[in-house]
Amino acid sequence: MNLDLTVVYQQFQMEAEEQLSAMEEGILSLEHHPQPAEALQTLFRLAHSLKGNALMLGLGEISQIAERVEDVLDGLREGRFVATADLGEILLRTLQSLRRATRQVVASPAASSPVLELLEGQGNTENSPQPSAFAEPSAPSTLRVPIAQLDRLMNLAGELSIAREALAQLLRRYQKDTALQSLSSELERLVSDLREHARRVRVVPIAPVLRMYARVARDAALSYGKEVALVSAGEDTSLDAAIVEQLRDPLTQMIRNAVAHGIEPPEERAALGKPRQGTITIEISRVAGGVLISVADDGRGFSVEKIRARAKARGLDAENLSEQELLRFVFEPGFSTADEVTSLSGRGVGMDLVRDRIEGLRGSVHIESQQGKGSAVTLRLPLSLLLVEGFLLGVGASQYLVPRDSVLACVELPDALRGAPRGTLLYQEREVPFFDLRGLFRIEALPAARQSVVLVRHGRDAAGLVVDGLYEEIQGVVKPLGPLLRTPRWFSGAMLLADGRIALILEPSALLREGLSSGGGGR
């Protein structure tokens, strides 16, 4: 194979280093608190990711050891093991040898792993590490820049353009000075160039990343005894590097799930009249203000009844839930419908990881399934984590931004409905629920003489947010609200406007959850 894997290995090493450090820290804290379920969950996820990454690169033994660590953590989580200092020590030593192994990227890490001994009750494997199967990484020809630095660059470019806009507004007062005016236009051009370049530096093509998943699918197919072809569409799409980076684990998990639980074994497929080889399709497409990534398979689909049974077994009232509602359980932690624990997925750590990661990126996850025909998991993501495009709108004296990605249409509110806290209106021959944001936001000012309705995506349907004014479409840098404003979840951040004011960025799904509920108004 002539593929240059150096970069891929460097990335694996770097990531493994971070994962191992975080795990060491976690294990050390375990010794102080005997039952911290959350810390164990985090540790488990880290081990899971490390295992997955190693598997993806065909580093079988690193992934095996990571899996054993996972087993021990699972034992701790379920109370089969007790977090003693001894066990902690063994885990730490194991991580140490994993670290050595990943640093060398040798094919055979630490032959005598304490965890392997502990689990197998024998410690007689005496292999010396094999020489590296891969050449020492050569000096990189490109520069590796921490994404945080690119973030800073982008932020500064954003600030610069706001300052420039303010300057331009001041200059308009001195219209006679043409030299100043032309300098200002020149500055405008430069700033927008800078901003575009800062954005482009962060954008990487998705194709090389997608290629890696062919291997994920192949390896998973081998270990489950399935026949799978991976097809991808929309490879020429480019995405923000931070998003691509963050997508790696979720996509790996989604593909493994599709192979493990979606695609049937070849004989079963043949008996059903399907081709023996299952197909998994990754499709990437640009939509307004965002990107859709879907992983679809032509397998058996989700067993809704199994999910219902599992939900009931956990004491949930699942009798009257619809198919869509039941499918949502797939994202709950520990909620796996796999009948057995397999080496690759099915421990229920997968889909909650996927959802958490995607929502952390201002995205959403959606499952569609047709029993016997297959299922598709679709991720909807913004084009950039730092930039947001949307419509500026007014409620009372404040301005807000609604991301373009979530907007279906803007219409005028019929006069008869003006001032109504909530109701329904007709949109494309459908009854669409709406509510006035002033109620939820507790804004006292009277509604504007003419109100508008922003129709936003609400699952597969639409819902309306009533606002006082609709202004222009703008683009800006997202400023996080920070830990002091974790609640309410109605806003995903804030942005600075050219006049120096602040607009909060609306998070429509969270707003709809509360605004449409019958209680309304309050929290």
Place this chain on the structure above:
Amino acid sequence: VSGAENSPLLLTFLLAAERYALPAMVVREIVHYRPPEPVPGAPPWVLGLITTRGEVVPVVDLAWVLGLPPRPVTPLSCLIVLELRAQREPLVMALLADEAEQTLPTPEDEPAPPDEMLGERVKFLRGIWWRQFEPLLLLDPARVVEELTDAELGD
């Protein structure tokens, strides 16, 4: 040099007619009061957001946190912008104070432990120095952040 390290500077400010001190190290800047942009549904101790140096910073109603009555805004009102760490993430917030005073070296004597008379405020104070029968209350900004980020819902 070691002397400077031993007595880091404090910033003193007034709130509800009492004098407080903060380690000057965590103070990024002090700006005149400007009306913050309100955040609907925010916890009661968040007065809103301001921008400074291209950042969006939440304004914390320190009087509310300390259990004091609301403070009127006067021409002397100021926002003390602090930069701290919460769960390893840098955290920037602005405290609303009645008036910023001065910086001074940390007194050499140990502050007395805050006494119960101060009510709920005690948990946010690291100690008290007495100066001419007037208390100088040493605020622990990390405790304030801890309390505010722990409180899942302020109300």
